[in-house]
Amino acid sequence: MHIVVTGGAGFIGSHFVKHVLGGAYPAFRAARVTVLDKFTYAGSGTNLSDVTDHPLLTIEKGDICDGPLVDRLLADSDLVVHFAAESHVDRSIAAADVFVRTNVIGTHRLLEAALKAQLTRFVCISTDEVYGSIGGTGRWDERAPLAPNSPYSASKASSDLLALAYYRTHGLPVCVTRCSNTYGSYQHPEKVIPRFVTQLLQGHRVPLYGDGSHVRDWLHVNDHCQGVALVAADGRPGQVYNIGGGTELTNRDLTQHILALFGADWSRVDNVPDRKGHDLRYALTTDRISGELGYRPAVPFEDGLARTVAWYTRHPEWWKPLRAVDTYQGVARLREAQEPLPPP
Template sequence: MISVLVTGGLGFIGSYFIEYMLNKYPSLRIVNLDAATYAGNPDNAAAFKNHPHYRWIRGDITNETDIAKAFAEKVDAVVHFAAESHVDRSISAPEQFVRTNVLGTLKLLEAARQAGVKKFVHISTDEVYGSLQAEGFFTEDSPLAPNSPYSASKAGSDLMVRSFFQTYGFPAVITRCSNNYGPRQFPEKLIPTVISRALKNEEIPLYGDGMNVRDWLHVHDHCRAVDLVLRLGKPGEVYNIGGHHEVNNRTLVEMILDLLGKSHSLIKQVPDRLGHDRRYAIDPSKIYAELGWKPEIGLKEGLTSTVAWYSQAGEWLYRIESGKYRFI
């Protein structure tokens, strides 16, 4: 039986990936290393927590003892989602981002190398490339030019992963995705923030002029891509994963309000965020050509289903926003 160690598997994307993989591969075994921090929601594991091929180890990727417990499970591959990921938090507390994203990744890499894992997939972000002007796309060859402590810490972890491939021949692959969305995303992120506030008829803060552009990717499409990279991705390579759904923040908020039947007057412009990148857009042609992946869920379809899920998730939102989900 093949075993995969997933870090951050109680988080939004990590939990979706575990659920996707256990459903697709009945003989696969998943070990989940997650510290259950504020965004590591145990409710996210509800669909698979009792699966016979799933085991959760509560642990921190910066703690060598916790990592050793995970690798004692004799895993064949690693998919590394665990990270501090919120830009606003990184601006107010950058040291934690460096500790988790850079040092934690280093400790995980070294343990994986010593364990002789066959594949290490490092999940990164398009934010490491910095900001684009009105034209063009990020490719895998775009220079790294991070503009926030979060993106700088992710760029640092990417370079650490690259160094292990170059120095040790370690079988690591890097993926860089555009903005993910979907059900169960922690409410600090833009889309769930807009939905939860609109449901309560609260003001929705919009940074600056609202014209910052993001490329949106449904979490299900992202999980499909990571599965392909895990199985078929070439060690030492970088694969950009983008939805090709570019939209500015104001338009996105208005789309969500329209789906909820709420007035655009709920939008309140607030001072812009420090280091706010103007535009992200990914060229995913490499993963199209080499691995045969393309996004399947359009933005309107994905937003409609996401809004519908949150509209029925009052108890989930209450537990998240009040902190009462922490029953472990």
């Protein structure tokens, strides 16, 4: 079997690649893996440094919007697991064009190549943010309407709908996964947990949006990858599968958990103005993936968070260079790196 993993040098994609090559998933043992990654700010070769010399791994630097490139890579593949995306809400507010380009046009180019290659499975990795805010009670299941509220989530919803349309129109065996907030090692420090952890490690204060009442469900990266592997192996074509962690916390509660691991108190917290369009709460049901595929999250949040803090504590050489580039510098670099659009 040959698996193409887009965004395989990013946070979640690199974990998935290493699990596959390490034999964690019986359905994919001895599979060849090709990573396609553009290596923008969020993708790094160091994320794959411990498997770079693996005989079953090929790494291709390239853009998912490059039609001839993805045609070539998918021509002899069996499965695409599509992690590649621009994925930060604040960056999408500053530069929505970058998100539309990668998340919509890039997905379209991959779907076209997959159709030509007659792939046996295409898994499109998405987010619970496509459902929008659910308010104080209830949970979204896979039949819920999409109501994205940020340019990022709107671009991901567009990607989902394109993928599902290729199943309904062309019979391409597509599955979509929608995950809750994922955390773990190798996550870029623009995201809340590594941002707070690295702030505290540097002796700085942490910025908490608004009153901290926004609620998220937390999912360890190993559990996320396990859910994706189950869908890639046995998911029903044309279906959406939610992947959740089962730990709902307000951002204030999350902050308290992180402070406690540092022996710190609320004097280390700054309440900062809320960001635009900040959804109050995301919450998913996972009945479909649990009932059909046997998914169960295995990493308790307290244990996963402690392991994550310990990893960032041990690896300042990984995250310190990334902290040197702020959001708006990053946006400028992304725009520069993504022009012009490659040919279809």
